[in-house]
Amino acid sequence: MSEFTAQNSGAISFREKLAGSQAFSQLFRDGMALVEETAAYLDGPGRRESKALPRSGALTYATESMRLTTRLMQLASWLLLHRAVKEGEMSLSQVNQEKTKVKLSPTFSADEETLALLPDTLADLIRRSLVLADQVRRLDATIHAPADAPQNTNNPVEHQLGLLKAAFEGR
Template structure:
């Protein structure tokens, strides 16, 4: 089951997360300040909350991916990697009432962070699912390959 999360996939997601973190920092600290200042005071609070949610999602993803990299590199063992404090941290959902009122740049980053977080959460769920459950909802091709591997 562990083979589905390859080092290449982890590295690709890690690069994506780091780029997104840099884009979010640049936007929320520099480029988006003019757009933020044009918002009403109440929306500025929503903007600030959403920027914190973006940062939280990305940092949880990066921490989880670093655990996977550490496991692959032999820096930590499977028991340590499977501890609850090594799981993907909880990240709040964005407020659907606030999103349509935010600047386009902020919304793009919010959606990108939600998408990345959701993909990594699915990977983690696959790791935590019993093999039968994973196979039942997996692709027919993957199921066939698994049966062939067990047969030989």
Template sequence: MALLIEARNYIAYHESIDQRRLPPHVRLQVSYESMRVTSRLTQVMAWLLAQKAVHAGELTIAQMASEDYALSGGDICADPTGPENEELPNGLRSLLERSHRLYMRVARLDEMVRDEAARAVG
């Protein structure tokens, strides 16, 4: 949640200030990478809410094993590029790195949960 709030604050308040002094091609990269942070965090939050629903008894393990509740966005979200780009503002680079680490941790958890759910169902 702290990372989500930090990302929201960066995008809402700091991104436009950081972009004013950047050349147009870097501003485009900032917009793209900000969307990648948003995508990662959105996917993680959706996955966590589905897990919460399973633990609350609102979803079954069989439902959880379906693709509807899998962590998605892998092609974009799992891509680790961005933090090494020194043209990007430091705040965004930090968000990119930390959101990637979080997404990859949740991807490993998703794989474990799905394997366990498949064993329980099948």
């Protein structure tokens, strides 16, 4: 059943509901908590730890912390846009237009050898941000899939369960 058909038949739009689901709420809380934790670390202990690194380590720290901050700001933007759907402040179609400004494409990530040069806390924050980015990309692909994407018309409930599983796999 396409989103258009669901809206016209009085059925609930799966995509709208997914953006307002409990699973999205948890992802939102986790994502925003990671943003806050990262900011606190980079402004406090991370700043001190970076000064203790050798020159090459300090350069790696600066590069990776900038990538981390950029990644988290993009993810926070996406999460805030979709929270606006949940709160009824924006429609999914409005968010679909706005989200083009948010880059969710796979980002460059440091390999384990590079992460080993960094303080443990920063390396952990980077790894966790990459997991969050994967979860958001899967959810985005589910919510914003083209309405004419192939679907299991024999059992729409089974199809929606499959979409949910794909969106939140690995959580």
